Amino acid sequence: MNRNGKKNNIGNRKKKGVRIPAKALLTGTLILFAVLFIYVFSLMRTLPGIEELENPNPELASLVYSSDGKLLHKYFLKNRTYVHLDSISNHVPEALIATEDLAFYDHWGFDVRRFVLVVAENLLKGRERWHGASTITQQLAKNLFLTQERTINRKIREFFTSVELEKTYTKNEILALYLNTVYFGSGAYGIEAAAWTYFNKPASKLTLPESATLVGILKSPRAYDPSRNPENSRSRRNLIIGLMEKAGFITQKEMEKARASALKLDYTPVTNHGKAPYFTEYIRQTLKPVSKQHDINVYRDGLEIHTTLDSRMQQYAEAAVREHVAWVQERFDKSWRWPENLKNQIIRETPRYRTLVAKGHGPEQAIAELKADRKWLDKLLHDKTRVQVGFVALDPSTGQIKAWVGGSEFSSDEYQYQFDHVWQAKRQPGSTFKPFVYAAAIDKGVPTNHMILNQPLAIRTGNQVWIAKNADQKSGGLTTLRRALSKSINQVTIRLMHEFLSPSEVIRYAQKMGIQSKLEPNMSIALGTSEISPLELASAFGTFANNGVWIEPTSITRIEDKFHHIVKEYKPIRRTAIDSTTNYVMVSMLQDVIKRGSGMAIPYRYGLNIEAGGKTGTTQNLKDAWFVGFTPQIVAAVWTGFDDERLSFTSMSYGQGARASLPVWAGFMKRCLADSTLGFENRYFHMPETVIAVPISRSNNRPAELFTDDVYVEYFTPKGFRKFQSGHYARPEEEEAGIETGENGETETSEEIIIEETAGETPPAGEQVQ
Numbered sequence: 001m002n003r004n005g006k007k008n009n010i011g012n013r014k015k016k017g018v019r020i021p022a023k024a025l026l027t028g029t030l031i032l033f034a035v036l037f038i039y040v041f042s043l044m045r046t047l048p049g050i051e052e053l054e055n056p057n058p059e060l061a062s063l064v065y066s067s068d069g070k071l072l073h074k075y076f077l078k079n080r081t082y083v084h085l086d087s088i089s090n091h092v093p094e095a096l097i098a099t100e101d102l103a104f105y106d107h108w109g110f111d112v113r114r115f116v117l118v119v120a121e122n123l124l125k126g127r128e129r130w131h132g133a134s135t136i137t138q139q140l141a142k143n144l145f146l147t148q149e150r151t152i153n154r155k156i157r158e159f160f161t162s163v164e165l166e167k168t169y170t171k172n173e174i175l176a177l178y179l180n181t182v183y184f185g186s187g188a189y190g191i192e193a194a195a196w197t198y199f200n201k202p203a204s205k206l207t208l209p210e211s212a213t214l215v216g217i218l219k220s221p222r223a224y225d226p227s228r229n230p231e232n233s234r235s236r237r238n239l240i241i242g243l244m245e246k247a248g249f250i251t252q253k254e255m256e257k258a259r260a261s262a263l264k265l266d267y268t269p270v271t272n273h274g275k276a277p278y279f280t281e282y283i284r285q286t287l288k289p290v291s292k293q294h295d296i297n298v299y300r301d302g303l304e305i306h307t308t309l310d311s312r313m314q315q316y317a318e319a320a321v322r323e324h325v326a327w328v329q330e331r332f333d334k335s336w337r338w339p340e341n342l343k344n345q346i347i348r349e350t351p352r353y354r355t356l357v358a359k360g361h362g363p364e365q366a367i368a369e370l371k372a373d374r375k376w377l378d379k380l381l382h383d384k385t386r387v388q389v390g391f392v393a394l395d396p397s398t399g400q401i402k403a404w405v406g407g408s409e410f411s412s413d414e415y416q417y418q419f420d421h422v423w424q425a426k427r428q429p430g431s432t433f434k435p436f437v438y439a440a441a442i443d444k445g446v447p448t449n450h451m452i453l454n455q456p457l458a459i460r461t462g463n464q465v466w467i468a469k470n471a472d473q474k475s476g477g478l479t480t481l482r483r484a485l486s487k488s489i490n491q492v493t494i495r496l497m498h499e500f501l502s503p504s505e506v507i508r509y510a511q512k513m514g515i516q517s518k519l520e521p522n523m524s525i526a527l528g529t530s531e532i533s534p535l536e537l538a539s540a541f542g543t544f545a546n547n548g549v550w551i552e553p554t555s556i557t558r559i560e561d562k563f564h565h566i567v568k569e570y571k572p573i574r575r576t577a578i579d580s581t582t583n584y585v586m587v588s589m590l591q592d593v594i595k596r597g598s599g600m601a602i603p604y605r606y607g608l609n610i611e612a613g614g615k616t617g618t619t620q621n622l623k624d625a626w627f628v629g630f631t632p633q634i635v636a637a638v639w640t641g642f643d644d645e646r647l648s649f650t651s652m653s654y655g656q657g658a659r660a661s662l663p664v665w666a667g668f669m670k671r672c673l674a675d676s677t678l679g680f681e682n683r684y685f686h687m688p689e690t691v692i693a694v695p696i697s698r699s700n701n702r703p704a705e706l707f708t709d710d711v712y713v714e715y716f717t718p719k720g721f722r723k724f725q726s727g728h729y730a731r732p733e734e735e736e737a738g739i740e741t742g743e744n745g746e747t748e749t750s751e752e753i754i755i756e757e758t759a760g761e762t763p764p765a766g767e768q769v770q
Helices: 022-045 050-054 091-100 112-124 136-145 152-168 171-181 191-199 208-217 230-246 252-260 277-294 311-335 340-348 351-358 363-372 374-384 430-443 481-486 490-500 503-512 523-527 534-545 580-596 662-674 718-726
Strands: 062-065 071-075 304-307 388-394 401-405 451-453 457-461 464-468 478-480 549-551 556-560 566-569 574-576 613-618 624-630 635-641 692-697 711-716 753-756
Touching: 071 277, 091 136, 091 171, 091 208, 091 230, 136 152, 136 171, 171 191, 191 208, 208 230, 208 252, 230 252, 277 304, 277 401, 277 556, 277 566, 311 388, 311 401, 311 635, 311 662, 340 363, 340 374, 351 363, 363 374, 388 534, 388 662, 430 481, 430 490, 430 503, 430 523, 430 534, 430 580, 430 613, 430 624, 451 481, 451 490, 457 490, 464 490, 464 523, 478 481, 481 490, 481 580, 490 523, 503 523, 534 549, 534 580, 534 613, 534 624, 534 635, 580 613, 580 711, 613 662, 624 662, 635 662, 692 718, 711 718
Parallel strands: 062 304, 457 753
Antiparallel strands: 062 071, 304 556, 388 401, 388 635, 451 478, 457 464, 549 574, 556 566, 613 624, 624 635, 692 711
């Protein structure tokens, strides 16, 4: 009761509900719908458009193929290769559906029944991190167009995008898109890359256990990676195989057999280098201007780059290089002794030395401290003394590059974007340049049996005098051009150029035949003092093998986009470089190099009795060793030496061209000839009808009527034969007075004729050898 004695009935009163006016309720509802509409509309504007849906653009790796269809390399940011569903084993989509989305073929992008069941399960079990109910289509929408964030906004966008995907694509197309976009670990994006990475086979060849293994990785690429966690992977694989049996994709017997099988991998993780790494890096550099011209991206656009390289010939080249460079390296290591001043100079060129000096160490103190670190010093000197190699082989009739080894470290484990000695390195070619001198002379009408004095010739340039001498430091009497080239006689070559040619004429012939580097117009160019690359030299010798026609070296035949439309086809430039008659005469002279000259090891030591020509080359102080050899079907150039030109081979016994480089060519050719699938034959070089063949006596250098041991067949151009007939050629009895020869045609005295040279740079001191 209250103070007035009245009963307090407040607690007995019923509370009246708050009445909301109908108008306010309607207004609120309209506002809510407006907000929802604006929200949904704003989300819809962020969804992919029709064009984007119809043309999804996942990053695809570009593939580099050999001419015989082998995958050499991939250029990628993500290692992904697109394949159609019919190029994927049936077990893969079956395993995926059994694991991720049993109702895949029945829903329209969103599985309502599954969504309700999963939400209820998450609520009942009180999970903080809810299990998902995304369909394969929803996962594809997220992978292609959305982020991985776990928000309401993303889920709503995923829902609408998946519905649109279902309207745009068939179910099989959705499966193919999904399997080509998901990540399988170990750098593999998409099922094709994963199949090659883990099992070294295409996706079409995957077995049931292999398919289940790969699908099992998708839940957690790290946790179920079979190469890292084989037990986890096998357990997950067997679970998926069971789900496949439960879904009716396989029988119980198939399930039991698959579950019992061992986890067998052929793990081949993708590297950035692949096979033929020097060649594929050259391809990448070649593609740079093409990418700009055609607006393509080799790392994202899934291109197919079809190259000229033959994987079999590449294998044989690498085997020949590996085998012989090891032999050369062993002999160098046994004989090389570091000059102390050179050792100190190399130490001073290192970052560690510069750092110590910058910190206040004196030069001598810094060198002493670094020499005390034996491990560091040994590695520094070891790396400096590695014998390097450049090997390239071309088809002379097409210009197509067939094999390429740019250095002595060419396996995918060793190669690290290293300096390429095939096209980036330019070195003096030595006597391998001489054929351009002789070609110019023969084309001018000088007969091959023309005789020139084998004596030194002194060349004065300014205040300096340069004398070219022979490799053996010996001289002789009159010598035919044929013999001089086969025996690589420097003194005859210099005199030939002095008597009949100018440096600019020789340069013009070399350039027509494929030499592109700058050549210095001086007399020493006859002995190969201007630097060129092995690729240029192989290309130029290819002219001899191709009847005088030069064809530009090519590495790519065509580029296709991901839809196999041709982006670019390559047609090499070709031109007639020298007259075919002149060319054949030169070929016959270069064949003599192998039959009876500095390349005799090819038939006699290596047993290669084939129609082939070639030329050895060794530069001053044994810094560079060369051999270029050719047949009608193949031409290959070999260089061996060191990256640091202050180092050189220590002995002619292993460091001259015939010993350090020729065996690589021989080893390559023997392997190629033994492989019948390459189609190599012992073919004759083409002999034009204009070539004049005449039996010549070696004793008097005159035409002979009867064939005896003294007689050989000499080849002439019509111009050269006319000169021969006119008698304007030297004969043995015409040797100059005052030249007394020893038993082997070697002189007891030496004649020097000094000529003035004003064009070009000063020739290097000393002489070129072989």
